[in-house]
Amino acid sequence: MRVRVNPIACVAHGVCAELLPEWVELDEWGYPVLDGEPLPAQLVTHARRAAAACPARAVVLSED
Amino acid sequence: MTALAATTGFTNAPLWFATRSTALIAFVLLTLATVLGIAATQRALASPAWPRFASQHLHRNLSLLAVGFMLAHVFTTLLDSFVQVSWWSLVVPGASSYKTFWVALGTLAFDIIVVITVTSLLRGRMSARSWRAVHLAAYGLWPLALVHFLQTGTDAAHGRWGLWLGLGSLAVVAAAAVGRLLTANPARPLRSVARSSR
Ligand code: HEM
Ligand code: SF4
Numbered sequence: 001m002r003v004r005v006n007p008i009a010c011v012a013h014g015v016c017a018e019l020l021p022e023w024v025e026l027d028e029w030g031y032p033v034l035d036g037e038p039l040p041a042q043l044v045t046h047a048r049r050a051a052a053a054c055p056a057r058a059v060v061l062s063e064d
Numbered sequence: 065m066t067a068l069a070a071t072t073g074f075t076n077a078p079l080w081f082a083t084r085s086t087a088l089i090a091f092v093l094l095t096l097a098t099v100l101g102i103a104a105t106q107r108a109l110a111s112p113a114w115p116r117f118a119s120q121h122l123h124r125n126l127s128l129l130a131v132g133f134m135l136a137h138v139f140t141t142l143l144d145s146f147v148q149v150s151w152w153s154l155v156v157p158g159a160s161s162y163k164t165f166w167v168a169l170g171t172l173a174f175d176i177i178v179v180i181t182v183t184s185l186l187r188g189r190m191s192a193r194s195w196r197a198v199h200l201a202a203y204g205l206w207p208l209a210l211v212h213f214l215q216t217g218t219d220a221a222h223g224r225w226g227l228w229l230g231l232g233s234l235a236v237v238a239a240a241a242v243g244r245l246l247t248a249n250p251a252r253p254l255r256s257v258a259r260s261s262r
Contacts, residue, residue, distance in 0.1 A: 012107070030107070058192075
């Protein structure tokens with residue numbers, strides 16, 4: 001699974017970084033920075049939670 | 065309760081008390097849920113000790129609790145024979161012959177809360193934009209519930225403390241809403257800065 005952020009929808013709420021701190025870093029303006037690497041299996045549940053909690057629904061998960 | 069029922073001649077006193085108490089609890093929970101919904105949008109209120117998702121989840125859980133008490137409130141109202149309210153006035157505003165207008169506001173609030181709750185539980189399957197458009201109806205819902213409570217509620221319409229509870233809640237919600245307006249989407253203007261300087 002890979003985690004991406006839709007930069008148009010994202011409003012820098014930072015909830016994704018709170019719920020998935022192992023994987024999401026915020027830049028100095030509060031926007032998430034992601035490298036698009038495959039997610040380790042133990043973080044998948046947390047990634048789903050972060051995607052569901054994003055107020056803008058900007059966290060995009062892809063199954064590859 | 066039975067003594068009061070005997071002196072006032074209420075035949076269904078327990079239901080009547082249940083209607084009033086569940087309404088009060090629902091109103092207080094709805095107030096807290098609304099304020100927390102507003103608080104959850106504020107990035108400035110988040111800290112490592114109280115992150116945003118905490119406000120968000122508390123908001124969600126208090127909202128669901130409020131819905132539960134609101135359901136209990138409307139169903140005990142239906143079962144109670146003191147005020148004659150037909151079952152369809154639960155969903156159709158203006159169908160009640162008892163305090164038609166003020167009950168209609170409560171009915172409208174009930175319809176809105178059902179729609180907000182259902183769309184929120186299906187949030188993962190909707191676009192963020194349409195979910196949000198529906199969710200903003202919460203700003204209409206709360207005042208409807210307040211006026212319904214002040215005008216229909218025995219403890220507010222005929223008793224002092226219900227009135228104070230309503231007015232106190234109004235002050236809290238209004239303060240939160242004004243704070244929300246003053247800081248509307250603080251991230252938006254920042255975005256252009258972030259983009260252009262990259
Ligand atoms: C009683 C029903 C509810 C009421 C009155 C209510 C009210 C509110 C209000 C006033 C806001 C602030 C909106 C804004 O100004 O942008 C909000 C935000 C929100 N609500 Fe609700 N809500 C209810 C139920 C729910 C439920 C059941 C969920 C479950 C997922 C939910 C999830 C959210 C989320 C995710 C936000 C955005 C928070 C943020 O920006 O971080 N709400 N709600
Ligand atoms: S939670 Fe959503 S809106 Fe907030 S920073 Fe993460 S992706 Fe952007």
